[in-house]
Amino acid sequence: MRILHFSDAEYQQRMLRVKQRMQAQDIDVLIVTEPANINYLTGYDAWSFYTVQALLVFQDVDLPMWIGRSIDKQSAIVTTNLPDERIIPYPDIYVHSPDRHAAQFIAQMLLREAPRAKTVGVEMGAYYYTARDHAELQKALPNVAFKDAELLVNWVRFIKSxxxxxxxxxxxxxxxxxxxxxxxxxxxxxxxxxxxxxxxxxxxxxxxxxxxxxxxxxxxxxxxxxxxxxxxxxxxxxxxxxxxxxxxxxxxxxxxxxxxxxxxxxxxxxxxxxxxxxxxxxxxxxxxxxxxxxxxxxxxxxxxxxxxxxxxxxxxxxxxxxxxxxxxxxxxxxxxxxxxxxxxxxxxxxxxxxxxxxxxxxxxxxxxxxxxxxxxxxxxxxxxxxxxxxxx
Amino acid sequence: MRILHFSDAEYQQRMLRVKQRMQAQDIDVLIVTEPANINYLTGYDAWSFYTVQALLVFQDVDLPMWIGRSIDKQSAIVTTNLPDERIIPYPDIYVHSPDRHAAQFIAQMLLREAPRAKTVGVEMGAYYYTARDHAELQKALPNVAFKDAELLVNWVRFIKSxxxxxxxxxxxxxxxxxxxxxxxxxxxxxxxxxxxxxxxxxxxxxxxxxxxxxxxxxxxxxxxxxxxxxxxxxxxxxxxxxxxxxxxxxxxxxxxxxxxxxxxxxxxxxxxxxxxxxxxxxxxxxxxxxxxxxxxxxxxxxxxxxxxxxxxxxxxxxxxxxxxxxxxxxxxxxxxxxxxxxxxxxxxxxxxxxxxxxxxxxxxxxxxxxxxxxxxxxxxxxxxxxxxxxxx
CATH class of the missing domain: 3.90.230.10 (Creatinase/methionine aminopeptidase superfamily)
Structure with missing residues (x-):
């Protein structure tokens, strides 16, 4: 069972517009964390954003990648347009843990997929992208430049279909x-x-x-x-x-x-x-x-x-x-x-x-x-x- | 009209425990941003946390200071135990603005009240403390050391009265x-x-x-x-x-x-x-x-x-x-x-x-x-x- 509220063509159009803006800002990978933005680009809909989750959008790879808590994987399978292999769960040990952070897992996946990424966009002022999430990502990705891409997707959302x-x-x-x-x-x-x-x-x-x-x-x-x-x-x-x-x-x-x-x-x-x-x-x-x-x-x-x-x-x-x-x-x-x-x-x-x-x-x-x-x-x-x- | 759900003594007890933990961690000022923590310490209750707000707790000053959007000041007057002069509104021009950030205002107030503060605690992984909030605070307070005080208040909340x-x-x-x-x-x-x-x-x-x-x-x-x-x-x-x-x-x-x-x-x-x-x-x-x-x-x-x-x-x-x-x-x-x-x-x-x-x-x-x-x-x-x- 898949539940999707827009056509494939509409999701593709949205993703295209995001990639155009990424290109204009020289962003190789965009880490989308705002729940509304993830939903807009893939359909994903579950109350899971109280733990770390992200959609990675790659300039040079066709499909994005959803990363979230293991138990929420099934919601990604049901509510997104992504093939199962682009839905990547992290183990529960990363959840509200004093000595681990899901940003470490996200960094690994990002480098696996885009090992030559130079510039990574993040949504600095987005809800649920906490100061700690950012600090941990910076630590885990010491060789990339971070760029504030807050509102990049939000501005694509500005004009409704x-x-x-x-x-x-x-x-x-x-x-x-x-x-x-x-x-x-x-x-x-x-x-x-x-x-x-x-x-x-x-x-x-x-x-x-x-x-x-x-x-x-x-x-x-x-x-x-x-x-x-x-x-x-x-x-x-x-x-x-x-x-x-x-x-x-x-x-x-x-x-x-x-x-x-x-x-x-x-x-x-x-x-x-x-x-x-x-x-x-x-x-x-x-x-x-x-x-x-x-x-x-x-x-x-x-x-x-x-x-x-x-x-x-x-x-x-x-x-x-x-x-x-x-x-x-x-x-x-x-x-x-x-x-x-x-x-x-x-x-x-x-x-x-x-x-x-x-x-x-x-x-x-x-x-x-x-x-x-x-x-x-x-x-x-x-x-x-x-x-x-x-x-x- | 004031609406408070706990006795003065209980709020004082909570604040005392927070200050003890601050002292143990050498924190001069704690910037509390998690809505539940602000509520716990003052009673504050309004749906205003989608814009920047903070409670400043000072080691050397008796009363904390609530800072929030101007139109929400009245909710602070009604729902907190703070005297009016500790309720500090910032103008609306700071709200969702591309060229201003409320962290600048918070930094000013912090320095006005505690000009010799050396170590400032922030809740790094708290909901609604975004990466941008933290970056702007760091920019606006170049002469203090930041310390992660995430969960400091949450652990005080752990044991219920x-x-x-x-x-x-x-x-x-x-x-x-x-x-x-x-x-x-x-x-x-x-x-x-x-x-x-x-x-x-x-x-x-x-x-x-x-x-x-x-x-x-x-x-x-x-x-x-x-x-x-x-x-x-x-x-x-x-x-x-x-x-x-x-x-x-x-x-x-x-x-x-x-x-x-x-x-x-x-x-x-x-x-x-x-x-x-x-x-x-x-x-x-x-x-x-x-x-x-x-x-x-x-x-x-x-x-x-x-x-x-x-x-x-x-x-x-x-x-x-x-x-x-x-x-x-x-x-x-x-x-x-x-x-x-x-x-x-x-x-x-x-x-x-x-x-x-x-x-x-x-x-x-x-x-x-x-x-x-x-x-x-x-x-x-x-x-x-x-x-x-x-x-x-």
């Missing part, structure tokens, strides 16, 4: 259902954790036609005073009357995400809060109107800033970020950010979460939109109305 | 409920993702008296052929008749875990499979009987090995690992492992997941037990019977 966009649309439908359930269940007197339970249930159930997956992150839910925090975890306290809640969540389909935030008001919001909501909604709409191929990320942020400054409000933190395939701890791709100084030019197939979120001194509000850039503008990934949700 | 054990018992009760729901819902014809939905719902709902939290990891569910994989993700396929499923999951209470695995057989298991289950159950029981203060981790594994070898079965991978407080990606503490060569001596308050799991060439089986070491033996953290679950 038709198939990828289709999965993100499916994730978006799950996102809508999750938010719908949250709004249905949340009410004064209900425990926060019971709202979370309803969200998670909707997330995994997906639709009648396809199931969901856990996202990279729990729903970020800030109730009452805690609406001032963007990334709090829910508790078992009961929801107060006359309070707000920010709920940020994402459906996930085959590791693709389409996040969304909404603010729910329990009770009758004061006019000042309704005004705040209308400013955010207007600024999000103005920003989305500015989206089209050729515009920069900075340009989108400028549209937001102009709209908000008319009301005297400034947002210090970034307005959004690239999204797509992701593993914990974040659904952001760490490439383009929608903010001042980011000169990334939008192209069809780029996807973002436009984070219309404000965390102010005494309250917070979040009304956001995930979208894909199209040939002429943008396509929203969720259809939930952009509004302040009022439960009175 | 009464209060911690109480939270782990509560996590265990949630674990039992999650497994109960999984077994109720799972049946031939049901989609795997709908079993996951039921598990997650039970996980967050917790009990009438307290709520749950998401665990570090999704439930690992291997159905049918995929029972040979320890860490697969569920799909939306329907469960087959006459098939097995391994389900590993953990309840979570205030970030404390108590994991458990069970195997469910859909249909009538052949005698050979029943025999396999009885060998595992017997070996788990023999191992648990060996648990008491003074015994080594290796000693527990020896009891397992003797029991299994009578049936000609060898388990290559480790038999268990230390558990407690944890953030994604694993509920293991990365300190002691129950395996050959691990000479860690058991003490009251140590806690483990005894992983009675076999992933064989043609099937798999997992019947496990989380426990705490007591003065005279062990206390199980879950009461679910250790048996092969049959749904016929």
């Amino acid at each position: 038709e198939r990828e966009i289709a999965y993100m649309r499916e994730a978006g439908v799950i996102t809508e259902r999750m938010m719908k359930r949250a709004v249905e269940v949340a009410a004064p007197g209900v425990r926060q954790c019971d709202v979370a339970a309803a969200i998670y249930h909707a997330q995994m159930s997906g639709t009648e036609n396809y199931g969901g997956l856990p996202a990279t992150s729990p729903p970020h839910m800030g109730f009452g005073e805690r609406a001032r925090e963007p990334h709090p975890i829910f508790t078992d306290r009961r929801i107060d009357t006359n309070s707000v809640a920010n709920i940020e969540l994402s459906g996930c389909r085959l590791r693709y995400h389409a996040p969304m935030s909404r603010t729910v008001y329990f009770g009758r919001p004061p006019q000042s809060y309704r005004d705040l909501a209308s400013y955010v909604i207007e600024a999000v709409e103005t920003s989305l109107d500015a989206v089209r191929p050729g515009v920069t990320c900075e340009g989108i942020e400028l549209a937001w800033r102009k709209s908000m400054s008319a009301h005297g409000i400034e947002k210090e933190n970034r307005l959004g970020y690239s999204i797509g395939i992701a593993y914990t701890p974040t659904w952001g791709e760490r490439t383009a950010s929608i903010r001042r100084t980011d000169l990334t030019v939008l192209e069809p197939g780029a996807a973002f979460h436009l984070m219309g979120g404000l965390w102010l001194a005494n309250t917070g509000i979040t009304i956001t939109q995930s979208f894909v850039v199209t040939a002429t503008g943008h396509e929203p990934l969720t259809a939930t109305p952009r509004e302040l949700v009022v439960k009175d | 009464e209060r911690e054990i109480a939270y782990m018992r509560e996590a265990g009760v949630i674990t039992e409920r999650m497994m109960k729901r999984a077994v109720e819902v799972a049946a031939p014809g049901v989609r795997q993702c709908d079993v996951a939905a039921a598990i997650y719902h039970a996980q967050m709902s917790g009990t009438e008296n307290y709520g749950g939290l998401p665990a570090t990891s999704p439930p690992h569910m291997g159905f049918g052929e995929r029972a040979r994989e320890p860490h697969p993700i569920f799909t939306d396929r329907r469960i087959d008749t006459n098939s097995v499923a391994n389900i590993e999951l953990s309840g979570c209470r205030l970030r404390y875990h108590a994991p458990m695995s069970r195997t469910v057989y859909f249909g009538r298991p052949p005698q050979s499979y029943r025999d396999l289950a009885s060998y595992v159950i017997e070996a788990v029981e023999t191992s648990l009987d060996a648990v008491r203060p003074g015994v080594t981790c290796e000693g527990i594994e020896l009891a397992w090995r003797k029991s299994m070898s009578a049936h000609g079965i060898e388990k290559e991978n480790r038999l268990g690992y230390s558990i407690g407080i944890a953030y994604t990606p694993t509920w293991g503490e990365r300190t002691a492992s129950i395996r050959r060569t691990d000479l860690t001596v058991l003490e009251p308050g140590a806690a483990f997941h005894l992983m009675g799991g076999l992933w064989l060439a043609n099937t798999g089986i997992t019947i496990t037990q989380s426990f705490v070491v007591t003065a005279t033996g062990h206390e199980p953290l879950t009461a679910t019977p250790r048996e092969l679950v049959v749904k016929d």
Whole structure:
């Protein structure tokens, strides 16, 4: 049994683009460690990245090589496009061991396959590529030069294929259902954790036609005073009357995400809060109107800033970020950010979460939109109305 | 509003133990980056570790210093025992930026507070301490010596307090409920993702008296052929008749875990499979009987090995690992492992997941037990019977 979600041709295309970038940077071997990047290039999907694993991509050898813990070999056989002989397990004695490190094993395999490799690319700032992993690799490969190739694969991921966009649309439908359930269940007197339970249930159930997956992150839910925090975890306290809640969540389909935030008001919001909501909604709409191929990320942020400054409000933190395939701890791709100084030019197939979120001194509000850039503008990934949700 | 789950005295005790270890290793400042360690020492709890954050512990200054992204400052105010002036936010321009790195900011704060620091401890192999974080810190602190202090805090966490054990018992009760729901819902014809939905719902709902939290990891569910994989993700396929499923999951209470695995057989298991289950159950029981203060981790594994070898079965991978407080990606503490060569001596308050799991060439089986070491033996953290679950 093999489980693959893209055609051979699509995987080959991805690998080709990676090798082109490797060539441009004179990298002989790329050690890919970021779980989303390994998945993108081979399909590999298992919760094994808490131990060392890597995909070696060789400039001069056709097929890459997966290296991971012995017990996870079977997952590589089932979920990747690699022939069995390119799936190389290391023994369990390397796992969380004080005197051995899997980097030693990886170095051996690298030299066996590419004994004349001069320059080795590594993803310096990637999650799960720890300082120790790097130090051990350097020790085990004293004769090669290391080059930082962080985001090399992530930038290839930046433009999504038709198939990828289709999965993100499916994730978006799950996102809508999750938010719908949250709004249905949340009410004064209900425990926060019971709202979370309803969200998670909707997330995994997906639709009648396809199931969901856990996202990279729990729903970020800030109730009452805690609406001032963007990334709090829910508790078992009961929801107060006359309070707000920010709920940020994402459906996930085959590791693709389409996040969304909404603010729910329990009770009758004061006019000042309704005004705040209308400013955010207007600024999000103005920003989305500015989206089209050729515009920069900075340009989108400028549209937001102009709209908000008319009301005297400034947002210090970034307005959004690239999204797509992701593993914990974040659904952001760490490439383009929608903010001042980011000169990334939008192209069809780029996807973002436009984070219309404000965390102010005494309250917070979040009304956001995930979208894909199209040939002429943008396509929203969720259809939930952009509004302040009022439960009175 | 402050939310703290332990007494001041307990936090002080933890910090004292950390400083004693720092002194023994001549460390002037410890840069703590592992989310579970920051939580352990201050209570800090937010999903912010996808950007750089650190807790600086000074040998010569009483209070530590939390440094994180500006928008997460409010979470530090709410969830830690630190006075506001020890909560230091860095501006958003440091987030996922090509030309700036938060390590530069951390270095400035460190030097401001401890200008004469000579030796700085860092957690080299900790999750979220990336190779780039370390390289940038080294660049920004050219006049200090770096020392690997990985697991320094983790080893302080190794022995749990009464209060911690109480939270782990509560996590265990949630674990039992999650497994109960999984077994109720799972049946031939049901989609795997709908079993996951039921598990997650039970996980967050917790009990009438307290709520749950998401665990570090999704439930690992291997159905049918995929029972040979320890860490697969569920799909939306329907469960087959006459098939097995391994389900590993953990309840979570205030970030404390108590994991458990069970195997469910859909249909009538052949005698050979029943025999396999009885060998595992017997070996788990023999191992648990060996648990008491003074015994080594290796000693527990020896009891397992003797029991299994009578049936000609060898388990290559480790038999268990230390558990407690944890953030994604694993509920293991990365300190002691129950395996050959691990000479860690058991003490009251140590806690483990005894992983009675076999992933064989043609099937798999997992019947496990989380426990705490007591003065005279062990206390199980879950009461679910250790048996092969049959749904016929």
